[in-house]
Amino acid sequence: MMRAAPSQEEVRRHNLGTLLRHIHLRGSASRAELAEGMGLNRSTIMALTSELTAAGVVREELPRDTPRRAGRPSLVVRPESTRVYVLAFDIGVDRLVAARVGLGGVILERREATRPRVPFDPDELVGALAAFTRQLVRRTDRDAVCVGAGAAFSGTVRRADGMIRYGPNLGAIDVSLGNALSRRLGLGLTVSIGNDANLGALAEHRRGIGAGCTDLIYLHGDVGIGGGIIVGGRLLDGVDGYGGEVGHMVVNPSGRRCACGSRGCLEAEIGEHALLANAGRTGAGRVGRDAVRAMVDAAARGDAAARDALHRAGDWLGLGVANLVNVFNPGMVIFGGTLRDIYLGSAAQVRSRLATSTLAAPRERVKLRTAELGDDTTLVGAAELAFSEVLDDPLEVLARLRTTAAGRLPDRSGSNA
Amino acid sequence: MMRAAPSQEEVRRHNLGTLLRHIHLRGSASRAELAEGMGLNRSTIMALTSELTAAGVVREELPRDTPRRAGRPSLVVRPESTRVYVLAFDIGVDRLVAARVGLGGVILERREATRPRVPFDPDELVGALAAFTRQLVRRTDRDAVCVGAGAAFSGTVRRADGMIRYGPNLGAIDVSLGNALSRRLGLGLTVSIGNDANLGALAEHRRGIGAGCTDLIYLHGDVGIGGGIIVGGRLLDGVDGYGGEVGHMVVNPSGRRCACGSRGCLEAEIGEHALLANAGRTGAGRVGRDAVRAMVDAAARGDAAARDALHRAGDWLGLGVANLVNVFNPGMVIFGGTLRDIYLGSAAQVRSRLATSTLAAPRERVKLRTAELGDDTTLVGAAELAFSEVLDDPLEVLARLRTTAAGRLPDRSGSNA
Incomplete structure (x- = not known):
């Protein structure tokens, strides 16, 4: 209830997150638009975009297809969608989808399988998603970095730990799917899990109708x-x-x-x-x-x-x-x-x-x-869930991106030094 | 969606509002508790409480009934409940209540009347509440200042302008009660109106079970x-x-x-x-x-x-x-x-x-x-609605309190200079 005004560090985190969220949701924006939208002056916007550019999260370029006008066109800030991505999973009753989704919400690549209508075996499910993940990750550019993972599940999911509490149409009760999936993927990432309809709402709210x-x-x-x-x-x-x-x-x-x-x-x-x-x-x-x-x-x-x-x-x-x-x-x-x-x-x-x-x-x-997103609402929502954590606190991810040499997947199981 | 980090002025407003909200809801707090709760250092807390004390919104005093301990006891900050108050109205089907409620949530004085079960006449209702208000205001201390007014209504109320849209048990449709009441009271205050059950929720959330x-x-x-x-x-x-x-x-x-x-x-x-x-x-x-x-x-x-x-x-x-x-x-x-x-x-x-x-x-x-608040839930909620605006933006009220000489009711119908 009581919260003091933010520190300088919090201000920086907040501004970077806000700018990044804007680019992520809109796809692109000029520095002038960002300055106006955020109520900050251009030099602050420039400092923020420079920091994001240096980390390889966004790039600045001349606008495409701009009508010819007097003067130099303003640079446009775009997300580095193929470099910065999340893994998104959609665990439905009849199908299983896994995808790489780039910053900006672009579905870069996907794998899909139908499921027979039998109660799911958590080990089998986790195994199938891990296999999809290996295929997806293998095909990325050398400098691509996975910054998060999210899954949509057709059932009731406890927020605190991703425990499945009820999934009558899938047959799961009291399975700690979030933990199992996080361990099995071995990417050093926590997989956030959410109810599929909740994530569908999030997707349509952020990117849909x-x-x-x-x-x-x-x-x-x-x-x-x-x-x-x-x-x-x-x-x-x-x-x-x-x-x-x-x-x-x-x-x-x-x-x-x-x-x-x-x-x-x-x-x-x-x-x-x-x-x-x-x-x-x-x-x-x-x-x-x-x-x-x-x-x-x-x-x-x-x-x-x-x-x-x-x-x-x-x-x-x-x-x-x-x-x-x-x-x-x-x-x-x-x-x-x-x-x-x-x-x-x-x-x-x-x-x-x-x-x-x-x-x-x-x-x-x-x-x-x-x-508006058709049968991808829940998948897109899972990606947004994964991106939410990055956008809420971009500093940690920025630090990782800067130190990740030549685009290997981060391995945080080792030393933090 | 896009919001930049706050300015110094916003930080001050935020900190004053947060401190005041704490005192209002808890009744009292020591400077040490405020410093710890808000994550600010003691000198900042001292500056904030000094500002509020100078405006006559809170006072600092030695704690009552403190067990004897070594050293000087820490000063306790308390709301100036009899000086700073709001008017609260509860417009129910069978009764009408008006009260002066002091900062800190103390019901200082009340007037109550039963209503016959006939469709209400807005003029008559507003007249009855205005009469109550005159009685309540007449009996205040010379330096008391009314900082807001709120009303609970048993029906559907449009947020934008306090228009009553549906009140089947009172018989009102499409009456602009908020405006009528604001004008009739003649205190230079806007009367905020809310649905009674919504305000009951607010009251129980802030001060009840x-x-x-x-x-x-x-x-x-x-x-x-x-x-x-x-x-x-x-x-x-x-x-x-x-x-x-x-x-x-x-x-x-x-x-x-x-x-x-x-x-x-x-x-x-x-x-x-x-x-x-x-x-x-x-x-x-x-x-x-x-x-x-x-x-x-x-x-x-x-x-x-x-x-x-x-x-x-x-x-x-x-x-x-x-x-x-x-x-x-x-x-x-x-x-x-x-x-x-x-x-x-x-x-x-x-x-x-x-x-x-x-x-x-x-x-x-x-x-x-x-x-927990019995039949006063809705009345207390109306007072909280009125206080909300003060707590969200205390600067304007502070300025008024400082310039209000010897406690007359503010008259803002005149010059703003």
Whole structure:
């Protein structure tokens, strides 16, 4: 609660982090734009960019495609995306993705595998991700440096230590996946883990349709229904990191049993199982995002069973959204994963529920939108989680980058001297 | 998004505000405690306290009741509670309260009136509050200075201008109460208005059972059901200030019609009307907090109809709380207003619902508690709203206090020179 004004060292860390965050999120900026945006004079901006340039984090160059004008064009600061990167993992029910993501948010390279629907074996999972990592790291430039790692997991994750507390659709309980993955990668990096929908919210807030919106709700459809909520520009994660479990909000107290033990949760009513069962589309091979999307397509083509199931889902989805609008007064609700398709196929039902079940005041400015980053929301969010730590405290990474000779991966298991 | 490091002026404002906030919330602190808590050296603390002492905002004195020790005891800094005060108003359905609240949160004096249950006439309301204010201000010491004013209102309030957007139990829509009240008081002060449950949350977070808990939910029972939510230490108010309307979360889609037009809202199921009707306790004079409390008492004495209605309410209340626990992962849920009594009479039902309808992870550390500030939560919250502005920017108030000769109320309608 009590915090004194910052020291000189903190001021420098803050300014470097702010400048770097700006370059990371915008892709590029001129010194003049940075000076104006940060309220600092040009010589301070020059000192900051020089420090980042010397460490090889950004570069300054003439702008591309500038219209011919009088005078010398201002230099543009760009991220060194291929040199400074993070590892991002997306651990979904049906697929596993690993990627190298460069500063600036560029997905440089990716590996992807489908997963069979069996409860996951943590060792096997960690082994698969480590194998992907070896392939990704092997192909980097000699001077590239991995500065962090983040993973999105389809379940409930404890913030303090990355412990998986609940992942019914993956079958994991009380597994310390963060620690296991950090050890197995052997890169001297801590792998931060977050709930996939929370990270989807972060991604859409920073790089997607929600950019500039300080209060938004991201709803993610996969096998289950997840949620990520941005309040006042920050991810809501509660006292232990479990915040945002909107899929287990009860919308229908006399409804279907949910895997969590409760009844009538949003996930029980509109998750993949309920959706496909209501449409009579169960059976061998009919699982996953493709099956849900096939059902939405069938509804569009006039399949009555599919259409009725979809409209029913839209009604429950609308009720869930209405509750969230009353509670949060958000500026935007974003539908991602399979909820993107479900929302598009049942927008009339969603909007109708919203009209009847919210107060007029919180409803009047809320925008309903679909995720801009498509099926990469959660992966991009994992990368942002990894970058967050670098941007919050760039000094340590800058020191490492300066001393890392000719781009070998840092090995911090040895001496710190 | 982009913010440069603070200037010297901002540092001074920040440090003065931080020190003042500490004294305001704790009641008193020694210079040594302030130095340690703020991470500043003693000479800086001395300079800051001297500035506040000179303006008559705090005083330094020998500690009371200190055990005898070697050496001179450290001076203790205390708020000048009778000199520096705010006006706080609580505009409830059944009562109107006005109070002078001194720095440090001391209620110095109050006026209270009951209201008949008729739609309110804004002019009449503003007139009644202005009359209270004249009485309160007349009785202050000669050097006392009013530094702000805040009001709690039982309805939906737009942050930007204090416009009442919805107040079904008071009958107000689209009234600019903040402006009207500011003008009528004629003190040269802006009256900030907030939703009563939001302000109750603020009060319990700062001065009540929720002190030190960064993520909490306050549920307020009056005629309707309100909510105030603290996320990461800050009040959740959404894009326009309407956040926290948990009373209009639908818990029973096939339930009772709600005054808001929806069906099965928490308020429709457990608000005063439903509660008394379910217990068969309707009729002349059976309204208000007293009627609800009489019903809870009757249930405790074995009245079967009252007990059944109460337990049914506890079940719906538990479902609402369960949804909020899944969505927010709060450290505490606080029951205030009549919900304090309802919760105490149906805690078994609330806890039972919580056990069946939340995920284990967000449930394991949540505490269920009752409001510590009793029926004054909303009034205290209104005072905190008024003090917030002073604490966020103490420089302006300090300048006014220094120039206010012999304690007359400031008149800013004249020249600014």
